Amino acid sequence: MVVRSLTGHWLVGTHALRLNAxxxxxxxxxxDEEEEESTEHFFCFCPALSNxxxxxxxxxxxxxxxxLSYLTPRRIxxxxxxxxxxxx
Numbered sequence: 001m002v003v004r005s006l007t008g009h010w011l012v013g014t015h016a017l018r019l020n021a022x023x024x025x026x027x028x029x030x031x032d033e034e035e036e037e038s039t040e041h042f043f044c045f046c047p048a049l050s051n052x053x054x055x056x057x058x059x060x061x062x063x064x065x066x067x068l069s070y071l072t073p074r075r076i077x078x079x080x081x082x083x084x085x086x087x088x
Contacts, residue, residue, distance in 0.1 A: 012037050012085070029083065040065055042085065052082045 026033045027041055029048035035041050042049070043065060050060040056079040057071060068076060 012039060012042065028085065042083070043068060043079075049083055052079060056082060 025036065027035045027037050027046055027048070029042075029046050031048075035046070043053075044062040044067070053062070054060040056075055057068075059067070062068070
């Protein structure tokens with residue numbers, strides 16, 4: 001689960017579209033139609049996930065995906081599970 005989410009090979013946004021799977025054009029958490037559903041938005045910027053991000057990753061927002069390199073796979077997996085985005 002962690003590898004798929006970090007590499008973008010999960011049923012999110014354009015990757016799901018390429019696989020002809022159901023997908024969202026916009027973020028399923030914050031529902032902001034201006035925000036494309038993407039791995040970066042999910043892990044770094046989604047305001048609807050900021051409390052979960054703070055509790056599990058230690059910060060409400062990340063600068064970019066490279067901030068994840070300092071975290072254990074267990075913490076990243078916990079964030080993914082708590083987000084309810086695990087249907088991939």
